[in-house]
Amino acid sequence: MSGAPDLKVLEAAATWYVQLNDDTCCDATSRAWQTWLHASPQHAAAWARVEKLQQQWARVPRQTALSSLSAAKAQRREVLKILSLLLAAGACSWLAVEELPYRSMLAGQRTGSRERRSLRLDDGSQVQMNAHTSLDIRFDSAQRLIQLHGGEILVQTAKDTAQRPFIVDTGEGRVRALGTQFSVRQLRGRTRVGVLQAAVEVTARRSSGHPVRVEAGQQVTFDREAIEDISPLAAGSTAWVHGMLRVDDWRLGDFVEELNRYRPGVLQCATAVQDLRISGAFRIDDTETVLENLSKTLPVKVRFMTRYWASIEPA
Template structure:
């Protein structure tokens, strides 16, 4: 039985929907879409869901739908706004029950695929939001809570006169700050936490044991069932704050997955070259140059099927 498509796959399907219906699509675009569709059962499942969205357009006021669709043509990330509008109108019941994608699209604080942002909080704490991040800030008299739905944040907490705990909740568990600077990344099915200063406590939702304490220079990954072994914090783990992606002997497939966070559309890496190794520091604000330079250092070539579809293949 095939696994349900994740949010990234759903977004890719929505992007193809916009491209195929913008009036300017060509045969090459259609072929590229078909290649994407055939590449994975999850792609086919995501496309089926987007087609269900298409069937609901008649329920949306025509002027509103056309306005959102026009915006989506101009900028890919507006696809999320279309889906958000349909959800709010009750026109897409199948996604409403998928809590994390639903809530991330309606989050009050979001960044796009080429956007990073600094957010100053009411208590004096500061958040750095990486690209493609969605969260809500919920401060009350009892706690300071960040609900992270998608993406990655770097947090510098401030002292609170009311001594309210500072907490980050993800889909897998909870991170409690102990006067610190730390990063939290929501991955597919798990969360990764790294501590730069002081300490944090990590708790998985379905684990009844004591929280795991992390000190400065440590990182850990956890899912809903438990927390993995503590490891040293990876060098360059927060280089994104300065617009860089720093890697040391990474698989090319993992590198491409990471680079795709900072690039609209689909960035594919052929299986034949995924195990090549790569090291270096790369500017995430200029992914075009990064892709051009790959063929100069590795036996690969980059083929652009459309503006939003690039494939890294054997040279």
């Protein structure tokens, strides 16, 4: 993992910065930060970028900077808003790179780690936004376009009197609705589409082939170059709309990665326990209870280094 840090790592670095600048910061927090910093090259790269931004903060009036950080401590998702403003103001080299997450930070609609949102669009369509989702809505006379920068949405399209196509655009390609209910999830370098009603057409951005039709009860994953084989829609794939995470015989490592979407900070799973199996339905709005119950059903323990950093380890 020597490449540019992803949004989750950058968010963790911003969280550490806020905690370390808190008047209540203690030695234990500082030691935990040092452990996190040296745990991965991506962590070090993310922290180097935060330090570069700190140089920009030095040119901001002190009272203004402290006010912003105080807001971030009250509502941690404000950290990303602060970073986006600083990027736009002074880190021009970041803005020039397509793969970095500034588009997500500056999106018109965004949700935090413990937030879901329901949108009713001008045409009557409904969009459910999962946690850590960012998008822009671009309706004009020719099309109804959702630009999904990150995260996951569930779309219920409405009939349009102007008969404009309804399209969800991601970094990997486009999904065109054919009078339908469907989900779109942005993965790392890939997009996954699941269809609940009717059908959609999927086109990879750099593919020269015809669009692939995906019917109700099916799902497909694609990158910029190609579209994978169609498979059955995973059970419980949209349970998040009702505040649930449903899993059936998942690896614990995969479960923790998914649960991490709904928690602020960092949640890790030790290699020794990643292959344990887990099934059940879990409330994503109460991840603390989910973690507490893991040790009752599996031979693991949850160790909290700080409020925003937890590790699942062998019992």
